Amino acid sequence: MIKKAKPKVKIDKKAALALEVEIAGLELRNPVMTASGTFGYGSEFAPYTDLEKLGAIIVKGLSLKPRHGNPSPRIVETPCGMLNAIGLQNVGVEAFIKNKLLFLRKLKTPVIANIFGETVDDYRELALRLEDAGGVAALEINISCPNVKKGGIAFGTDPVEAHKVVSAVTSAVRLPVITKLSPNVTDIRVMVRAVQDAGTNAITLINTIPGLVVDVEKRRPMLANVIGGLSGPAIRPIAVRMVWEAKSVAKVPLIGSGGIISANDALEFILAWATAVQVGTANFLDPDAAVKVAVGIAGYCKRHNAAVKSLVGGMKARE
Ligand SMILES: Cc1cc2nc3c(=O)[nH]c(=O)nc-3n(C[C@H](O)[C@H](O)[C@H](O)COP(=O)(O)O)c2cc1C
Numbered sequence: 001m002i003k004k005a006k007p008k009v010k011i012d013k014k015a016a017l018a019l020e021v022e023i024a025g026l027e028l029r030n031p032v033m034t035a036s037g038t039f040g041y042g043s044e045f046a047p048y049t050d051l052e053k054l055g056a057i058i059v060k061g062l063s064l065k066p067r068h069g070n071p072s073p074r075i076v077e078t079p080c081g082m083l084n085a086i087g088l089q090n091v092g093v094e095a096f097i098k099n100k101l102l103f104l105r106k107l108k109t110p111v112i113a114n115i116f117g118e119t120v121d122d123y124r125e126l127a128l129r130l131e132d133a134g135g136v137a138a139l140e141i142n143i144s145c146p147n148v149k150k151g152g153i154a155f156g157t158d159p160v161e162a163h164k165v166v167s168a169v170t171s172a173v174r175l176p177v178i179t180k181l182s183p184n185v186t187d188i189r190v191m192v193r194a195v196q197d198a199g200t201n202a203i204t205l206i207n208t209i210p211g212l213v214v215d216v217e218k219r220r221p222m223l224a225n226v227i228g229g230l231s232g233p234a235i236r237p238i239a240v241r242m243v244w245e246a247k248s249v250a251k252v253p254l255i256g257s258g259g260i261i262s263a264n265d266a267l268e269f270i271l272a273w274a275t276a277v278q279v280g281t282a283n284f285l286d287p288d289a290a291v292k293v294a295v296g297i298a299g300y301c302k303r304h305n306a307a308v309k310s311l312v313g314g315m316k317a318r319e
Pocket residue numbers: 035036037038060061062084086088114142180206207208230231232233235257258259260278279280281282
C-alpha cells in the first residue's frame with residue numbers, strides 16, 4: 001500500500017535558484033519533468049507527491065478522439081525495465097480540456113501537453129485546440145506514431161515526414177514546441193536536423209525502444225500486441241548516448257528521457273548536454289520519484305557549488 005502522506009521536501013532558497021533552467025522560453029524551477037504516459041493527467045499523483053516541486057508536468061499523450069488502447073496484457077516487467085503496449089489510451093483532447101485542465105491550470109507548475117495523431121492534419125488540429133483552450137505552457141509532439149497516409153510508417157523514422165508534422169505544428173501555434181524523437185533510427189542526427197529545420201524549440205530524446213518478450217511455456221508473446229516499447233534503466237545508456245550524439249548538430253535545448261530513477265541518472269543526461277530531464281518508468285515504482293530526483297540534483301549542486309545551467313554539457317569526453 002502506498003501511504004497518502006505528502007513527503008516533506010526541503011530545498012533552500014539558494015539551492016532553488018541553482019536549479020532553474022529555461023527550455024523553449026519556459027522558465028522551469030528545476031530541470032525535472034514527468035514523462036508522458038507515466039504520470040496520467042497529474043491529478044492522480046497529487047495525493048502522493050508535491051506537484052509544485054516539479055519542473056513541469058507532461059500529460060498522457062492526447063489524440064483528437066478518445067482511445068481505449070490495446071487489449072491486455074499491455075505491460076510486462078523486463079530486466080531493469082518494462083515493456084508496454086498501452087496503445088496510447090487517452091480521454092481525447094476535448095475531455096482533457098473540459099475535465100483535466102481545470103485542475104492543472106491552478107498549479108504553479110507548467111503543464112506540457114503531449115500530442116499524437118495519425119495524419120499531419122491531426123497534429124495541427126490538436127495543437128490549435130490546446131492553444132485556444134489556454135493553460136498549456138508548451139506542446140510536446142510524439143512522432144513515434146504510424147502515419148496512416150504513408151502505409152503506417154512512423155513519422156519519427158522518416159525525416160521528410162517528421163519535418164512535415166513539426167512544421168505543421170510550429171506554423172500553426174505560438175506555444176513553444178518540443179519534439180520527442182524515436183530512437184528507432186540509424187542516425188539520430190538526421191532526425192534532429194529535420195525537426196530543427198521545421199522550427200521545433202526543443203527536442204526530447206528518447207521515446208521507448210521496440211522490444212518483444214516471449215512466454216516460453218505458452219510459446220506466446222507476453223503482450224497481446226506482441227511488440228511493446230522498452231523503458232526503464234535498461235535503456236538509459238542508449239538514451240544518454242543519443243542525447244550526446246544529438247548535441248553534435250542540435251542548436252535547440254535537449255531534454256533527456258530514458259531510465260532515470262535517481263538524481264545521479266539525471267545528472268548523466270545533463271552532463272551529456274541535456275538541459276532538462278524526464279522521469280517516466282520510475283513513477284510506477286515510487287509516485288514521488290521525480291521530486292526526489294529534483295531534491296537529489298539540488299544536493300549535488302550544493303556539494304559542487306554549481307548551478308544546473310553550468311553543468312549542462314559538463315562531461316569531459318576526452319582529455
Ligand atoms: C506506460 C507508458 C506509457 C507511455 N506513453 C507515452 C505517451 O503517451 N506519449 C509519449 O510521448 N511517450 C510515452 N511513453 C514514453 C515515456 O514518456 C518515456 O519517454 C519513456 O518511457 C522513456 O523514459 P523512462 O525509461 O524513464 O520511462 C510511455 C512510456 C510508458 C512506460
